[in-house]
Amino acid sequence: MAAEALARLAEERVDHRFKGLPPDAAGRTVGELAAERRNLFTGGFATPVLALSAERLEHNLRLMETYAERHGLAFAPHGKTSMAPQLFRRQIEHGAWGITLAVPHQVWVAREFGVRRVFLANELVDAAALRRLAAELAADPGFRFVCYVDSVRGVELMDAALDGAARPVDVVVxxxxxxxxxxxxxxxxxxxxxxxxxxxxxxxxxxGVAGYEGEVPQATGERVRAWLRRLTALAAAFDEAGRFDDVEEIVVSAGGSAWFDTVAEVFAELPALSRPVLKLLRSGAYVSHDDGHYRRLTPFNRVPEEGALEPAFRLWAQVVSRPSPDQGFLNAGKRDAAHDLDLPVAQVVRRDGVERPAAGVEVTGLSDQHTWLRTDPEADLEVGDWVGLGLSHPCTSFDKWQLIPVAEADGTVVDYVRTYF
Known part of the structure; x- marks a missing residue:
């Protein structure tokens, strides 16, 4: 079923829904277009167009797989980063225990594409969603679902909506x-x-118990470490009180994309409990990484011997106006580029097949459909040039593009990633 659902993605027709794709590709299936292996720069793609690096994507998948193995962690990357079933599949192929999600719609997408283990990092109190969840659990004995609870009222609402369910819903405080x-x-x-x-x-x-250390106020290594030790102490206290006597394993989970080294450190300190412990890391932004927020905060900056993630996104836009020597405008804006944490960064300029650093070019703002550029006197920038932009915050990059070309270093597009937001 999962393989069939993923195969159907290749059968989808290219049409007006998908930005940046070659106009003459309309009517082809995604699979047919991928088989043509068009070049991102000469194959008719229209700006703005977002692309994922094939090589960097694979590098990041492998790096986090080996990181989790090395530190004895199970891995359920946060799928709301990409909401891309093809990437879910690749993450699971690279050792992921399952996928972390945030809201019911995302769970239904994951289930449609065969995800067997879901960690919902939220309390789920919607009665209609709980009834569907109960049906999913009853229909598939192999489906494992775990979600947060954080209030007595929430527990009461869940229990009422699930009355008569064939299987209990697993929860972590x-x-x-x-x-x-x-x-x-x-x-x-x-x-x-x-x-x-x-x-x-x-x-x-x-x-089990869980939480998100990325919300520690005024986070520092010391403060994050202290909170994580509260979390592991809570797990130990619950276990000592016999709260896990009826389970096969105890779930202890944390881990965003900024402090997973500290999570690994503190989880390694957890003493033996009465049951095996599933130490579940949930970092998600690694899959594409970025050129802003997470590049500055990645734990690999603190422990470089562990490796380094590589930014896999690049947004290509075209210079459409050069009204003065110190100003230029691109044809991409807030509808195309993540902007909630940092502005895009001008990285390269491409003209007549030649790519060079975007020296003297700075992004200063975004309108709905324009990028504002400040240009120094030495900047060589003309109307018609393509500018490659690095992006910050993958979570709000994926959600702006429904079909994203995956391109090799020479520009050959080898695949297309479908997103569901």
Missing amino acids: ELAAGDGARTGVRTEAGCAAVADAVAASRSLRLV
Whole structure:
């Protein structure tokens, strides 16, 4: 079923829904277009066009696979970064335990494409979604689902919606990363109260604890480490109290894309518990990495001997206006480029098949469909030039493009990644 669903992606017709693709490709299937192996720069692609580097994507997949293995971690990368079933498949092929998601729609996408293990990093209290979840669990004994709980009220709502479900829903108590952080229970006493509510429910089963260290206020290594030790201590306390006596393994989970080295360090300190422990890392932005926020914060900057992720995205846009020597405009804007954390970075200029560094070219702003450039006197930039932009924050790059070319270093497009946001 999963293979069939993925195969159907290649049968989808290219049409007006997909930005940047060659106009003369309309009517072809995605598979037919991929088989043509067109060149991104000479094959008729229209700007703006976002591309993924085939080589860098593969490098990042392999690097995080070996990192998780080396540190004894299971890996459930956050799929909301890409919402791309083809990338889910490749992540699982590279050793991922499953996929982390955030909302029910994302779960249904993952299930449609055969994902067997889902970690939902949210409390799920929507009755309609819970009923569908119960049906999915009943229909597929091999489907494993785990989600957060962070309130007694949430547990009560879940239990009511799941009344009569054939299988219990596995849950982990979410420990908040501190006062003023995002979701989660603020105190250990509050976590115990939520765990008591789960124990009293008919339809839920407590399997562990979890949280997100990226929300630690004014995060530093010391503060993140201290919060993670609270999380592992909570797991140990719950285990000592017999809260996991009915489970086969205990789930302890954390790990965004900025502090996974600290997660690995603290999880390695966890003492033996009464059951095997699934130490589940959830970093997701690694798959494409970026040229801004995560490039600055990646743990590999702190531990370079572990390797280095490589930015795999590049947005190509064209100079459409050069109204003055110190100003230029590209035909890409907020609809095309991530801009919630950092502006794009002008990296290269391409003219007549020749690529050179974008010396003296700086992105200063984005309009809906324009990139604002400031150009120094030495900048060699003309109307018609292609400019390659590095992007920050993969989560808001993937969501702007439904079909993304995957290109080799020479520009040969070898595949297309379909996204579902």
